[in-house]
Amino acid sequence: MRSFVVVAHTAPLQGGFSLDDLPGGAGRLDVLCRCATEAFLLSHGIRKDVTLHFVIRDQLILDLDGSHLRHLNPDERSTGALVRNALDAAHRQPREAKVVASPGISVRWGGLRDLVEDFRAAGRPLILLDERGEPLRSAELPPAPVFVLSDHKDFTPDEEKILDGAPRVSVGPRVLHGHQCITLVHNELDWREAGWKGGGN
Amino acid sequence: MRSFVVVAHTAPLQGGFSLDDLPGGAGRLDVLCRCATEAFLLSHGIRKDVTLHFVIRDQLILDLDGSHLRHLNPDERSTGALVRNALDAAHRQPREAKVVASPGISVRWGGLRDLVEDFRAAGRPLILLDERGEPLRSAELPPAPVFVLSDHKDFTPDEEKILDGAPRVSVGPRVLHGHQCITLVHNELDWREAGWKGGGN
Numbered sequence: 001m002r003s004f005v006v007v008a009h010t011a012p013l014q015g016g017f018s019l020d021d022l023p024g025g026a027g028r029l030d031v032l033c034r035c036a037t038e039a040f041l042l043s044h045g046i047r048k049d050v051t052l053h054f055v056i057r058d059q060l061i062l063d064l065d066g067s068h069l070r071h072l073n074p075d076e077r078s079t080g081a082l083v084r085n086a087l088d089a090a091h092r093q094p095r096e097a098k099v100v101a102s103p104g105i106s107v108r109w110g111g112l113r114d115l116v117e118d119f120r121a122a123g124r125p126l127i128l129l130d131e132r133g134e135p136l137r138s139a140e141l142p143p144a145p146v147f148v149l150s151d152h153k154d155f156t157p158d159e160e161k162i163l164d165g166a167p168r169v170s171v172g173p174r175v176l177h178g179h180q181c182i183t184l185v186h187n188e189l190d191w192r193e194a195g196w197k198g199g200g201n
Numbered sequence: 202m203r204s205f206v207v208v209a210h211t212a213p214l215q216g217g218f219s220l221d222d223l224p225g226g227a228g229r230l231d232v233l234c235r236c237a238t239e240a241f242l243l244s245h246g247i248r249k250d251v252t253l254h255f256v257i258r259d260q261l262i263l264d265l266d267g268s269h270l271r272h273l274n275p276d277e278r279s280t281g282a283l284v285r286n287a288l289d290a291a292h293r294q295p296r297e298a299k300v301v302a303s304p305g306i307s308v309r310w311g312g313l314r315d316l317v318e319d320f321r322a323a324g325r326p327l328i329l330l331d332e333r334g335e336p337l338r339s340a341e342l343p344p345a346p347v348f349v350l351s352d353h354k355d356f357t358p359d360e361e362k363i364l365d366g367a368p369r370v371s372v373g374p375r376v377l378h379g380h381q382c383i384t385l386v387h388n389e390l391d392w393r394e395a396g397w398k399g400g401g402n
Contacts, residue, residue, distance in 0.1 A: 019221075020220075020221065020278070022276060023276045023279070030276040031275075034238075034275070037235075038381070041378060042377060042378075043377050043378050074231065074232075074235070074378060075223060075231040075277060076231075076276060076277045076278070077221070077223070077277070135397075137392070137397070172388045172391050172392055172395075173392060173394070173395035174243055174244075174387075174391050175243060175244040175245065176243060176244050176384075177242060177243075177244055177275060180384050183377075183381050183384045184385070184388055186375075187372065187373045187375075187385055190373050190374045190375050191338070191373055193374070194373075194374035196336075196374075
Protein backbone atom coordinates (compact mmCIF):
# COMPACT_ATOMS: atom_id res chain seq x y z
CA MET A 1 0.00 0.00 0.00
CA ARG A 2 1.20 3.49 -0.88
CA SER A 3 -0.59 6.67 0.08
CA PHE A 4 -0.22 10.30 -0.80
CA VAL A 5 -1.61 13.35 0.98
CA VAL A 6 -1.79 16.63 -0.88
CA VAL A 7 -2.42 19.67 1.29
CA ALA A 8 -4.42 22.13 -0.83
CA HIS A 9 -4.55 25.77 0.19
CA THR A 10 -6.54 27.43 -2.55
CA ALA A 11 -8.80 24.73 -4.03
CA PRO A 12 -12.53 25.37 -3.70
CA LEU A 13 -14.79 23.94 -1.01
CA GLN A 14 -17.80 24.03 -3.30
CA GLY A 15 -18.47 22.77 -6.78
CA GLY A 16 -19.73 25.95 -8.41
CA PHE A 17 -16.75 26.55 -10.70
CA SER A 18 -16.20 26.19 -14.42
CA LEU A 19 -14.11 23.33 -15.75
CA ASP A 20 -12.82 25.81 -18.35
CA ASP A 21 -10.73 27.63 -15.76
CA LEU A 22 -9.27 25.13 -13.31
CA PRO A 23 -6.10 27.22 -12.68
CA GLY A 24 -8.02 30.47 -12.10
CA GLY A 25 -11.62 30.35 -10.99
CA ALA A 26 -11.17 26.92 -9.46
CA GLY A 27 -8.21 27.95 -7.29
CA ARG A 28 -5.48 25.88 -8.96
CA LEU A 29 -7.59 22.75 -8.95
CA ASP A 30 -5.45 21.73 -11.95
CA VAL A 31 -2.67 21.03 -9.43
CA LEU A 32 -4.82 18.45 -7.64
CA CYS A 33 -6.03 16.92 -10.88
CA ARG A 34 -2.47 16.26 -11.99
CA CYS A 35 -1.69 14.72 -8.61
CA ALA A 36 -4.59 12.29 -9.08
CA THR A 37 -3.36 11.34 -12.54
CA GLU A 38 0.12 10.61 -11.28
CA ALA A 39 -1.01 8.82 -8.14
CA PHE A 40 -3.18 6.30 -9.95
CA LEU A 41 -2.57 6.02 -13.66
CA LEU A 42 -0.36 3.51 -15.37
CA SER A 43 -0.26 3.30 -19.14
CA HIS A 44 -2.98 0.64 -19.11
CA GLY A 45 -4.91 0.76 -15.89
CA ILE A 46 -5.03 2.05 -12.36
CA ARG A 47 -2.70 1.41 -9.43
CA LYS A 48 -5.09 -0.36 -7.09
CA ASP A 49 -2.79 -0.38 -4.05
CA VAL A 50 -2.78 3.41 -3.75
CA THR A 51 -4.83 5.93 -1.84
CA LEU A 52 -4.70 9.68 -2.36
CA HIS A 53 -6.07 12.27 0.04
CA PHE A 54 -6.70 15.93 -0.62
CA VAL A 55 -6.99 18.18 2.41
CA ILE A 56 -8.72 21.30 1.13
CA ARG A 57 -8.28 24.52 3.12
CA ASP A 58 -8.01 22.42 6.26
CA GLN A 59 -11.75 21.83 6.16
CA LEU A 60 -12.59 19.12 3.69
CA ILE A 61 -10.93 15.78 2.99
CA LEU A 62 -11.33 13.91 -0.28
CA ASP A 63 -10.26 10.28 -0.09
CA LEU A 64 -9.48 8.52 -3.37
CA ASP A 65 -8.99 4.77 -3.23
CA GLY A 66 -7.42 3.01 -6.19
CA SER A 67 -9.04 -0.30 -5.34
CA HIS A 68 -12.49 1.15 -6.02
CA LEU A 69 -11.73 4.07 -8.30
CA ARG A 70 -13.53 4.29 -11.61
CA HIS A 71 -13.94 6.90 -14.35
CA LEU A 72 -10.50 8.42 -13.75
CA ASN A 73 -9.04 9.47 -17.08
CA PRO A 74 -5.65 11.06 -17.60
CA ASP A 75 -6.89 14.50 -18.66
CA GLU A 76 -7.26 17.29 -16.12
CA ARG A 77 -10.72 18.40 -17.13
CA SER A 78 -12.44 15.05 -16.52
CA THR A 79 -10.63 14.69 -13.20
CA GLY A 80 -11.79 18.20 -12.32
CA ALA A 81 -15.35 17.06 -12.99
CA LEU A 82 -14.93 14.12 -10.59
CA VAL A 83 -13.61 16.44 -7.88
CA ARG A 84 -16.39 18.96 -8.48
CA ASN A 85 -18.92 16.19 -8.12
CA ALA A 86 -17.35 15.18 -4.78
CA LEU A 87 -17.41 18.77 -3.53
CA ASP A 88 -21.09 19.00 -4.41
CA ALA A 89 -21.77 15.75 -2.56
CA ALA A 90 -20.17 17.10 0.62
CA HIS A 91 -22.81 19.79 0.87
CA ARG A 92 -25.74 17.46 0.35
CA GLN A 93 -25.00 15.46 3.51
CA PRO A 94 -24.74 16.06 7.26
CA ARG A 95 -21.33 17.42 8.20
CA GLU A 96 -20.43 14.40 10.31
CA ALA A 97 -21.00 11.89 7.49
CA LYS A 98 -18.46 10.45 5.08
CA VAL A 99 -20.05 10.35 1.66
CA VAL A 100 -19.15 8.24 -1.34
CA ALA A 101 -19.43 10.69 -4.22
CA SER A 102 -18.48 8.28 -6.99
CA PRO A 103 -16.78 4.87 -7.04
CA GLY A 104 -13.53 5.20 -5.08
CA ILE A 105 -14.00 8.88 -4.18
CA SER A 106 -15.44 9.87 -0.82
CA VAL A 107 -15.57 13.16 1.01
CA ARG A 108 -15.77 14.17 4.65
CA TRP A 109 -15.40 17.32 6.70
CA GLY A 110 -12.06 17.51 8.51
CA GLY A 111 -8.58 18.96 8.43
CA LEU A 112 -4.97 17.87 8.23
CA ARG A 113 -4.83 17.01 11.92
CA ASP A 114 -7.75 14.58 11.55
CA LEU A 115 -6.18 12.84 8.58
CA VAL A 116 -2.78 12.59 10.23
CA GLU A 117 -4.37 11.14 13.35
CA ASP A 118 -6.12 8.52 11.22
CA PHE A 119 -2.85 7.45 9.65
CA ARG A 120 -0.98 7.44 12.95
CA ALA A 121 -3.73 5.34 14.54
CA ALA A 122 -3.42 2.89 11.67
CA GLY A 123 0.34 2.66 12.17
CA ARG A 124 1.05 4.24 8.79
CA PRO A 125 4.32 6.21 8.77
CA LEU A 126 4.33 9.73 7.32
CA ILE A 127 7.12 10.98 5.08
CA LEU A 128 7.30 14.58 3.87
CA LEU A 129 8.34 15.36 0.33
CA ASP A 130 10.68 18.29 0.77
CA GLU A 131 13.49 19.53 -1.46
CA ARG A 132 15.76 19.81 1.60
CA GLY A 133 15.18 16.18 2.60
CA GLU A 134 17.36 13.11 2.24
CA PRO A 135 17.64 11.77 -1.32
CA LEU A 136 14.73 9.43 -1.99
CA ARG A 137 16.97 7.03 -3.87
CA SER A 138 19.07 6.25 -0.81
CA ALA A 139 16.43 6.79 1.87
CA GLU A 140 15.32 3.95 4.08
CA LEU A 141 11.60 3.66 3.43
CA PRO A 142 9.16 1.92 5.77
CA PRO A 143 6.45 -0.41 4.49
CA ALA A 144 3.14 1.22 3.52
CA PRO A 145 4.44 4.80 3.58
CA VAL A 146 2.25 7.89 3.45
CA PHE A 147 3.92 10.66 1.45
CA VAL A 148 2.76 14.15 2.32
CA LEU A 149 3.22 17.10 0.00
CA SER A 150 1.85 20.58 -0.38
CA ASP A 151 0.19 22.05 -3.46
CA HIS A 152 1.74 25.10 -5.17
CA LYS A 153 1.99 26.84 -1.77
CA ASP A 154 4.35 25.96 1.07
CA PHE A 155 3.12 24.25 4.22
CA THR A 156 1.89 26.80 6.76
CA PRO A 157 3.54 26.95 10.21
CA ASP A 158 0.46 25.22 11.65
CA GLU A 159 0.75 22.41 9.12
CA GLU A 160 4.47 22.08 9.79
CA LYS A 161 3.62 21.66 13.47
CA ILE A 162 1.12 18.90 12.77
CA LEU A 163 3.65 17.11 10.56
CA ASP A 164 6.56 17.66 12.92
CA GLY A 165 8.79 14.65 13.39
CA ALA A 166 8.08 13.02 10.05
CA PRO A 167 11.24 12.33 8.05
CA ARG A 168 11.77 14.34 4.88
CA VAL A 169 12.89 13.02 1.54
CA SER A 170 13.75 14.80 -1.68
CA VAL A 171 12.98 13.31 -5.09
CA GLY A 172 15.93 14.94 -6.81
CA PRO A 173 18.26 17.87 -7.26
CA ARG A 174 15.69 20.12 -8.97
CA VAL A 175 12.59 21.53 -7.28
CA LEU A 176 9.61 20.03 -9.07
CA HIS A 177 5.83 20.23 -9.11
CA GLY A 178 3.99 18.03 -6.65
CA HIS A 179 2.56 15.73 -9.28
CA GLN A 180 6.05 15.11 -10.65
CA CYS A 181 7.19 14.12 -7.15
CA ILE A 182 4.41 11.53 -7.02
CA THR A 183 5.58 10.02 -10.33
CA LEU A 184 9.12 9.79 -8.98
CA VAL A 185 8.07 8.22 -5.68
CA HIS A 186 6.09 5.55 -7.52
CA ASN A 187 9.03 4.81 -9.77
CA GLU A 188 11.39 4.45 -6.82
CA LEU A 189 9.00 2.07 -5.07
CA ASP A 190 8.40 0.17 -8.33
CA TRP A 191 12.14 -0.38 -8.71
CA ARG A 192 12.49 -1.51 -5.11
CA GLU A 193 9.58 -3.92 -5.41
CA ALA A 194 11.16 -5.30 -8.57
CA GLY A 195 14.35 -5.98 -6.60
CA TRP A 196 16.48 -3.17 -8.03
CA LYS A 197 19.75 -3.03 -6.14
CA GLY A 198 21.28 0.11 -7.56
CA GLY A 199 24.28 -0.01 -9.83
CA GLY A 200 25.04 1.89 -12.97
CA ASN A 201 26.18 5.45 -12.69
CA MET B 202 20.99 19.79 -23.99
CA ARG B 203 18.20 17.25 -23.71
CA SER B 204 15.60 16.65 -26.38
CA PHE B 205 12.40 14.68 -26.60
CA VAL B 206 10.47 13.60 -29.68
CA VAL B 207 6.86 12.55 -29.28
CA VAL B 208 5.37 10.75 -32.27
CA ALA B 209 1.68 11.65 -32.36
CA HIS B 210 -0.68 9.49 -34.35
CA THR B 211 -4.09 11.01 -33.72
CA ALA B 212 -3.49 14.69 -32.87
CA PRO B 213 -5.06 17.16 -35.27
CA LEU B 214 -3.30 18.89 -38.17
CA GLN B 215 -5.57 21.90 -37.94
CA GLY B 216 -6.60 24.17 -35.13
CA GLY B 217 -10.38 23.96 -35.44
CA PHE B 218 -11.05 22.01 -32.26
CA SER B 219 -12.50 22.90 -28.90
CA LEU B 220 -10.24 23.20 -25.87
CA ASP B 221 -13.12 21.65 -23.90
CA ASP B 222 -12.50 18.24 -25.43
CA LEU B 223 -8.77 17.69 -25.85
CA PRO B 224 -9.03 13.88 -25.36
CA GLY B 225 -11.94 13.45 -27.80
CA GLY B 226 -12.48 16.02 -30.52
CA ALA B 227 -8.82 17.04 -30.43
CA GLY B 228 -7.53 13.50 -30.96
CA ARG B 229 -5.84 12.97 -27.58
CA LEU B 230 -4.09 16.31 -27.71
CA ASP B 231 -4.12 16.08 -23.91
CA VAL B 232 -1.33 13.51 -24.26
CA LEU B 233 0.91 16.01 -26.02
CA CYS B 234 0.01 18.80 -23.58
CA ARG B 235 1.17 16.68 -20.65
CA CYS B 236 4.39 15.86 -22.48
CA ALA B 237 5.07 19.58 -22.88
CA THR B 238 4.43 20.20 -19.18
CA GLU B 239 6.82 17.46 -18.15
CA ALA B 240 9.48 18.34 -20.71
CA PHE B 241 9.79 21.96 -19.61
CA LEU B 242 8.32 22.78 -16.24
CA LEU B 243 10.14 22.91 -12.96
CA SER B 244 8.39 24.11 -9.84
CA HIS B 245 9.57 27.65 -10.47
CA GLY B 246 10.50 28.09 -14.07
CA ILE B 247 11.28 26.44 -17.35
CA ARG B 248 14.08 24.05 -18.28
CA LYS B 249 15.89 26.16 -20.84
CA ASP B 250 18.25 23.45 -22.08
CA VAL B 251 15.43 21.30 -23.46
CA THR B 252 13.76 20.97 -26.83
CA LEU B 253 10.58 19.02 -27.49
CA HIS B 254 9.34 17.96 -30.91
CA PHE B 255 5.90 16.71 -31.82
CA VAL B 256 5.61 14.80 -35.09
CA ILE B 257 1.92 14.89 -35.92
CA ARG B 258 0.56 12.21 -38.27
CA ASP B 259 3.95 12.15 -39.99
CA GLN B 260 3.09 15.44 -41.67
CA LEU B 261 3.66 18.31 -39.30
CA ILE B 262 6.49 19.00 -36.86
CA LEU B 263 6.11 21.33 -33.89
CA ASP B 264 9.43 22.37 -32.36
CA LEU B 265 9.36 23.71 -28.80
CA ASP B 266 12.55 25.30 -27.52
CA GLY B 267 12.93 25.90 -23.79
CA SER B 268 15.42 28.69 -24.29
CA HIS B 269 12.79 30.85 -25.99
CA LEU B 270 9.56 29.38 -24.67
CA ARG B 271 7.04 31.70 -23.04
CA HIS B 272 3.43 31.46 -21.87
CA LEU B 273 3.72 27.74 -21.03
CA ASN B 274 1.64 27.06 -17.93
CA PRO B 275 1.26 23.69 -16.24
CA ASP B 276 -2.40 23.14 -17.09
CA GLU B 277 -3.40 21.17 -20.17
CA ARG B 278 -5.94 23.61 -21.50
CA SER B 279 -3.58 26.57 -21.85
CA THR B 280 -0.97 24.32 -23.45
CA GLY B 281 -3.66 23.07 -25.82
CA ALA B 282 -4.30 26.70 -26.79
CA LEU B 283 -0.61 27.21 -27.59
CA VAL B 284 -0.57 24.09 -29.77
CA ARG B 285 -3.80 25.11 -31.50
CA ASN B 286 -2.29 28.49 -32.27
CA ALA B 287 0.75 26.77 -33.79
CA LEU B 288 -1.42 24.51 -35.93
CA ASP B 289 -3.29 27.54 -37.20
CA ALA B 290 -0.01 29.25 -38.03
CA ALA B 291 1.11 26.29 -40.14
CA HIS B 292 -1.76 26.84 -42.53
CA ARG B 293 -1.16 30.56 -42.94
CA GLN B 294 2.30 30.09 -44.47
CA PRO B 295 3.88 28.43 -47.52
CA ARG B 296 4.43 24.72 -46.89
CA GLU B 297 8.21 24.97 -47.20
CA ALA B 298 8.52 27.63 -44.48
CA LYS B 299 9.24 27.16 -40.81
CA VAL B 300 7.01 29.51 -38.87
CA VAL B 301 7.40 30.84 -35.37
CA ALA B 302 3.88 30.64 -33.96
CA SER B 303 4.67 32.03 -30.51
CA PRO B 304 7.90 32.52 -28.54
CA GLY B 305 9.74 29.19 -28.54
CA ILE B 306 7.16 27.32 -30.62
CA SER B 307 7.63 26.88 -34.35
CA VAL B 308 5.96 24.66 -36.86
CA ARG B 309 6.98 23.16 -40.19
CA TRP B 310 5.68 20.54 -42.59
CA GLY B 311 7.60 17.28 -42.37
CA GLY B 312 7.58 13.80 -40.92
CA LEU B 313 9.55 11.60 -38.57
CA ARG B 314 12.20 10.83 -41.17
CA ASP B 315 12.93 14.53 -41.65
CA LEU B 316 13.28 15.13 -37.94
CA VAL B 317 15.48 12.09 -37.41
CA GLU B 318 17.71 13.17 -40.29
CA ASP B 319 18.06 16.61 -38.71
CA PHE B 320 19.19 15.08 -35.43
CA ARG B 321 21.55 12.61 -37.08
CA ALA B 322 23.09 15.41 -39.16
CA ALA B 323 23.63 17.36 -35.93
CA GLY B 324 25.34 14.37 -34.32
CA ARG B 325 22.57 14.01 -31.76
CA PRO B 326 22.12 10.37 -30.62
CA LEU B 327 18.60 8.93 -30.54
CA ILE B 328 17.36 6.75 -27.68
CA LEU B 329 13.98 5.04 -27.73
CA LEU B 330 11.87 4.88 -24.61
CA ASP B 331 10.59 1.32 -24.62
CA GLU B 332 9.40 -0.87 -21.77
CA ARG B 333 11.53 -3.74 -23.13
CA GLY B 334 14.70 -1.63 -23.11
CA GLU B 335 17.67 -1.58 -20.75
CA PRO B 336 16.94 0.01 -17.35
CA LEU B 337 17.47 3.77 -17.62
CA ARG B 338 19.13 3.87 -14.22
CA SER B 339 22.03 1.70 -15.31
CA ALA B 340 22.12 2.65 -19.01
CA GLU B 341 25.12 4.39 -20.46
CA LEU B 342 23.77 7.66 -21.81
CA PRO B 343 25.54 9.79 -24.41
CA PRO B 344 25.79 13.56 -24.07
CA ALA B 345 22.90 15.57 -25.52
CA PRO B 346 20.57 12.61 -26.00
CA VAL B 347 17.32 12.73 -27.97
CA PHE B 348 14.67 10.54 -26.35
CA VAL B 349 11.99 9.32 -28.72
CA LEU B 350 8.62 8.10 -27.53
CA SER B 351 5.23 7.41 -28.99
CA ASP B 352 1.92 8.87 -27.86
CA HIS B 353 -0.85 6.54 -26.62
CA LYS B 354 -0.37 4.37 -29.74
CA ASP B 355 2.60 2.12 -30.51
CA PHE B 356 5.16 3.05 -33.13
CA THR B 357 4.06 1.86 -36.57
CA PRO B 358 6.29 -0.57 -38.50
CA ASP B 359 7.38 2.34 -40.73
CA GLU B 360 8.35 4.39 -37.70
CA GLU B 361 10.21 1.44 -36.21
CA LYS B 362 12.16 1.19 -39.45
CA ILE B 363 13.14 4.86 -39.36
CA LEU B 364 14.25 4.52 -35.74
CA ASP B 365 16.02 1.21 -36.28
CA GLY B 366 19.37 0.91 -34.58
CA ALA B 367 18.67 3.37 -31.77
CA PRO B 368 19.23 1.88 -28.32
CA ARG B 369 16.18 1.34 -26.14
CA VAL B 370 15.85 2.20 -22.47
CA SER B 371 13.07 1.55 -20.00
CA VAL B 372 12.23 4.00 -17.23
CA GLY B 373 11.05 1.33 -14.82
CA PRO B 374 9.27 -1.94 -14.16
CA ARG B 375 5.75 -0.60 -14.82
CA VAL B 376 4.49 0.57 -18.21
CA LEU B 377 3.75 4.27 -17.87
CA HIS B 378 2.31 7.14 -19.84
CA GLY B 379 4.70 9.00 -22.11
CA HIS B 380 4.66 12.18 -20.04
CA GLN B 381 5.61 10.18 -16.95
CA CYS B 382 8.58 8.75 -18.84
CA ILE B 383 9.75 12.29 -19.60
CA THR B 384 9.62 13.19 -15.90
CA LEU B 385 11.68 10.12 -15.06
CA VAL B 386 14.27 10.77 -17.77
CA HIS B 387 14.76 14.33 -16.51
CA ASN B 388 15.16 13.09 -12.95
CA GLU B 389 17.76 10.54 -13.97
CA LEU B 390 19.75 13.16 -15.88
CA ASP B 391 19.34 15.64 -13.02
CA TRP B 392 20.83 13.11 -10.60
CA ARG B 393 23.70 12.34 -12.95
CA GLU B 394 24.47 16.01 -13.49
CA ALA B 395 24.44 16.48 -9.71
CA GLY B 396 27.07 13.73 -9.43
CA TRP B 397 24.83 11.01 -8.02
CA LYS B 398 26.81 7.79 -7.83
CA GLY B 399 24.13 5.32 -6.90
CA GLY B 400 23.98 3.65 -3.53
CA GLY B 401 21.10 3.18 -1.22
CA ASN B 402 18.65 0.31 -1.63
